Amino acid sequence: MSDYRIINTNADNIGGCSHCGNKNTNNLGHRRKTNWLRERYAEGLRYKVLRSKKFGDVGMIEYALGNHAWRPVEADGYPVIHCLWVLGKHKRKGLGSLLLQSCLDDARKSKCRGVAVVTSSDSLMAGSDLFLKAGFVSVDRTIGSSEASAAPYELLVKKLKKAAPDPRFIVEAGRLFKRYRKGLTILAADQCPYVAKSVERIADASRTLGLVPKVVRVGSANASRELPTPYGVFSIIYDGKLIAHRPISATRFRTIMRRNAEQTGSTERRDRVPVDIRTSLPRRR
Ligand SMILES: CC(C)(COP(=O)(O)OP(=O)(O)OC[C@H]1O[C@@H](n2cnc3c(N)ncnc32)[C@H](O)[C@@H]1OP(=O)(O)O)[C@@H](O)C(=O)NCCC(=O)NCCS
Numbered sequence: 111m112s113d114y115r116i117i118n119t120n121a122d123n124i125g126g127c128s129h130c131g132n133k134n135t136n137n138l139g140h141r142r143k144t145n146w147l148r149e150r151y152a153e154g155l156r157y158k159v160l161r162s163k164k165f166g167d168v169g170m171i172e173y174a175l176g177n178h179a180w181r182p183v184e185a186d187g188y189p190v191i192h193c194l195w196v197l198g199k200h201k202r203k204g205l206g207s208l209l210l211q212s213c214l215d216d217a218r219k220s221k222c223r224g225v226a227v228v229t230s231s232d233s234l235m236a237g238s239d240l241f242l243k244a245g246f247v248s249v250d251r252t253i254g255s256s257e258a259s260a261a262p263y264e265l266l267v268k269k270l271k272k273a274a275p276d277p278r279f280i281v282e283a284g285r286l287f288k289r290y291r292k293g294l295t296i297l298a299a300d301q302c303p304y305v306a307k308s309v310e311r312i313a314d315a316s317r318t319l320g321l322v323p324k325v326v327r328v329g330s331a332n333a334s335r336e337l338p339t340p341y342g343v344f345s346i347i348y349d350g351k352l353i354a355h356r357p358i359s360a361t362r363f364r365t366i367m368r369r370n371a372e373q374t375g376s377t378e379r380r381d382r383v384p385v386d387i388r389t390s391l392p393r394r395r
Pocket residue numbers: 130192193194195196197200201202203204205206207208233234235236237239240241243
C-alpha cells in the first residue's frame with residue numbers, strides 16, 4: 111500500500127496524468143478529457159488519481175455534485191461518482207476501496223446527503239460489488255430490454271443523512287428521439303476518454319453504409335442528463351430509436367445496423383447513397 115498515493119488533480123497538475131490507463135497526451139480522447147476536466151474543476155468536480163511510485167497512474171475516481179453530474183440522475187446534495195477504475199494487475203488489493211473511501215470522506219466533510227453511483231455489469235462502468243461491500247444500497251434500476259441497452263444499470267447510494275430523499279434516474283428518452291427522428295445521430299461528451307475513438311470509428315463505419323452521421327458534442331452536465339441512457343455521455347440514435355447506449359466498436363455498430371435493417375425490412379432512405387445495409391455491398395444496378 112505504501113507504494114500508492116492519491117493525488118487530488120486540478121487545472122495545473124492534470125496535464126501529465128493518465129486517463130484510465132491511457133498516458134498518451136497526443137491521443138484525441140486523452141486531450142479532450144484533460145480539457146474537459148480543466149473546465150469542470152470550477153464546478154466542484156473531483157478527479158483523483160491513484161499513483162504508484164513504480165507503475166505510475168494505476169487508478170482514478172471522478173465525482174461531481176448532483177446538479178453538475180454527467181449522469182441522468184436526480185441527486186441533489188449527493189456527489190455522483192462518474193468513474194472508479196483500477197488497472198488490471200493492481201485490482202483486489204483494496205485500492206478501489208481506498209479511492210471510494212476518499213470520496214466518502216470528502217462527502218462527510220462537505221456535509222453532503224450521501225454518495226451516489228451508477229453501476230452496471232457492462233464494460234466502461236464499475237460493477238456494484240465493491241459499493242455494496244462498502245454499505246451502498248440499490249435505490250433505482252433500469253431494465254435492460256433491447257439490444258441497445260442489454261445490461262441493466264443500477265443506481266446505488268450510501269446515505270450520510272438518514273432522512274435525505276433517495277436519488278433517482280431521470281432518463282427521459284422521448285424528447286431526443288423526437289428531435290433526432292431521422293437519420294443517424296451520435297451524441298458524445300468528452301467525459302470518457304474512449305468516446306472520441308468510438309465516434310470516429312462509428313462515423314467511418316456509417317459512411318461505408320451510405321449514411322451521413324450527425325455528431326452532436328454534449329457540452330454540459332444538463333445536456334448530458336438529457337441523454338436517453340443512464341450512461342449519460344454517449345448515445346447513438348437511428349431514426350428516432352436508441353441503438354447504442356455506450357461507446358461501441360465499428361463491428362458492433364455494423365451488426366446492430368444489419369439487425370435493424372432486417373427487422374425494419376427497409377434500406378431505402380433519403381439521406382443515404384445507394385448502399386445496402388444488410389450486406390454493406392453496393393447494390394447491383
Ligand atoms: C471495480 C474496481 C474499481 C474495484 O477495484 P479493486 O481495487 O479491485 O477493489 P478492492 O480491491 O478495493 O475490492 C473491494 C471489494 O470489492 C469487491 N470486488 C471488487 N472487484 C470485484 C470483482 N471483480 N468481483 C467481485 N467482487 C469484487 C470485493 O468484495 C472486494 O473485496 P475482497 O477483495 O476482499 O473480496 C475494479 O475492478 C475496476 O476498475 N473495474 C473496472 C471498472 C470500470 O470499468 N470503470 C470504468 C472506467 S471509468
